Amino acid sequence: MSLCVKLLNASVLMATAAATQYSLAADGNTPHEKAIERGRYLVKIAGCNDCHTPGYPDAGGNIPEKQWLTGSPLGWRGPWGTTYATNLRLYMQGVSEKQWLKTAHTTQYRPPMPWFALRDMSTQDLQAIYRFTRHLGPAGALAPAYVPPNQTPNGPFVAFPQPQK
Numbered sequence: 160m161s162l163c164v165k166l167l168n169a170s171v172l173m174a175t176a177a178a179t180q181y182s183l184a185a186d187g188n189t190p191h192e193k194a195i196e197r198g199r200y201l202v203k204i205a206g207c208n209d210c211h212t213p214g215y216p217d218a219g220g221n222i223p224e225k226q227w228l229t230g231s232p233l234g235w236r237g238p239w240g241t242t243y244a245t246n247l248r249l250y251m252q253g254v255s256e257k258q259w260l261k262t263a264h265t266t267q268y269r270p271p272m273p274w275f276a277l278r279d280m281s282t283q284d285l286q287a288i289y290r291f292t293r294h295l296g297p298a299g300a301l302a303p304a305y306v307p308p309n310q311t312p313n314g315p316f317v318a319f320p321q322p323q324k
Contacts, residue, residue, distance in 0.1 A: 191290065194287045194291070195290050195291050195294045196291075197283075197284070197287035198287035198289070198290050199291050201284055201287055202227065202228065202288060202292075203220070205276065206273075207247070207288070208220070208227055208228065210235075210244035210272075211227075211228045211229070211230060211246075212228055212231075213226070213229065213230075213231045213232070213233070215227075226298075227248075227295060228248050228292055228295065229248055229298050229299030229300075230244055230249075230301065230302035231243060234303065234306065234314065234317070235270065235271050235316065235317050235319070236306075236317065236318045236319065237270055237318070237321075238308060238319075238321060238322065239270055239308065240305060240306050240307045240310075241312040242270065242305055243303045244302060246299050246301055246302050247292050248292060248295055248298045248299060251292040251293050260285055260289075263280065264285075265278070269305070270319070
């Protein structure tokens with residue numbers, strides 16, 4: 160077989176693989192678009208917006224998507240100190256997908272973040288959340304910094320009852 164035929168065969172194989180990878184599904188969406196749609200769905204049903212989107216629960220979920228996942232100035236105060244819902248739109252811009260997957264599967268956040276829910280999500284679901292959040296683009300400001308238990312936070316907070324001794 161001549162070198163030209165080998166190169167032509169290799170080119171055809173590479174083009175076929177690329178076309179298969181980026182081909183449109185029956186619904187017209189690419190795999191990347193499907194991941195974004197899956198991420199949008201997961202963010203809704205997993206409750207991410209409940210804390211990471213200001214006013215989402217109060218509005219019954221009727222907050223424009225352009226405002227989603229921008230973090231919150233509302234603190235969550237308990238024996239651990241006061242925590243704030245991170246601006247995920249800014250956070251995801253600063254980490255790779257690989258870093259996000261590792262963090263989501265290994266980090267134990269302070270309450271009330273349900274870190275165990277992230278830990279138990281499939282890699283595909285976490286990738287979808289990452290891709291959706293990145294798709295939204297950066298927006299908003301950083302959430303307030305963690306406040307240790309012996310300090311009173313500035314601004315509004317929800318106080319969890321202290322355990323009885």
